[in-house]
Amino acid sequence: MAKLIFTYGAMNAGKTTYLLQVAHNYESWGLKPLVFTYEGCDDKGSCRSRLGISRKSEIFNKEYSFLDVEVSNVAVILIDEAQFLTNKQVFDLCRIASLKGVPVMCYGLRTSWQAHVFEGSSALLGLADELREIRTICKCGKKATMARRIAPSAGTADEDIGQDKYVSVCRKCWFTYHDGEEQT
Numbered sequence: 202m203a204k205l206i207f208t209y210g211a212m213n214a215g216k217t218t219y220l221l222q223v224a225h226n227y228e229s230w231g232l233k234p235l236v237f238t239y240e241g242c243d244d245k246g247s248c249r250s251r252l253g254i255s256r257k258s259e260i261f262n263k264e265y266s267f268l269d270v271e272v273s274n275v276a277v278i279l280i281d282e283a284q285f286l287t288n289k290q291v292f293d294l295c296r297i298a299s300l301k302g303v304p305v306m307c308y309g310l311r312t313s314w315q316a317h318v319f320e321g322s323s324a325l326l327g328l329a330d331e332l333r334e335i336r337t338i339c340k341c342g343k344k345a346t347m348a349r350r351i352a353p354s355a356g357t358a359d360e361d362i363g364q365d366k367y368v369s370v371c372r373k374c375w376f377t378y379h380d381g382e383e384q385t
């Protein structure tokens with residue numbers, strides 16, 4: 202049985218960079234990776250890392266059916282922005298791993314900047330065969346696990362994750378910021 206793996210990390214931890222490296226590793230052995238990113242998070246049909254590297258990718262949205270994807274010649278399915286998967290899509294990806302024998306590697310955030318667990322992340326945390334963490338650090342030097350919004354004019358939805366609107370912080374700094382904000 203192939204595995205479904207969820208690799209999570211805070212913003213700017215390098216999740217997309219890792220994904221692109223894994224895709225490259227498969228291709229270097231002549232194996233075909235199938236890369237997906239979320240509609241609206243793509244860069245003109247590409248999956249782009251903040252380090253500047255990118256590759257053409259498939260686009261998924263909430264209605265996308267992974268079960269309809271032809272996977273007979275696919276060695277691995279790689280999904281960026283996996284927090285935006287629906288519960289059903291995560292189940293379908295489990296079906297692909299378990300029944301079709303294609304490994305699925307998902308990369309995403311656990312929580313929004315408001316500390317809400319995303320639907321896709323919740324399902325992945327519960328169902329993945331393996332959980333991996335990519336770490337990054339807060340400005341104070343501790344491990345960053347939360348996102349702090351730095352663009353006040355940004356939207357208020359959890360899904361609003363524009364790349365330049367947030368920084369990753371540790372939980373202590375997150376509480377300091379949010380508790381301070383609520384008092385004003």
Ligand SMILES: [Zn+2]
Nearest residue numbers: 339341371374
């Ligand atoms: Zn901190």
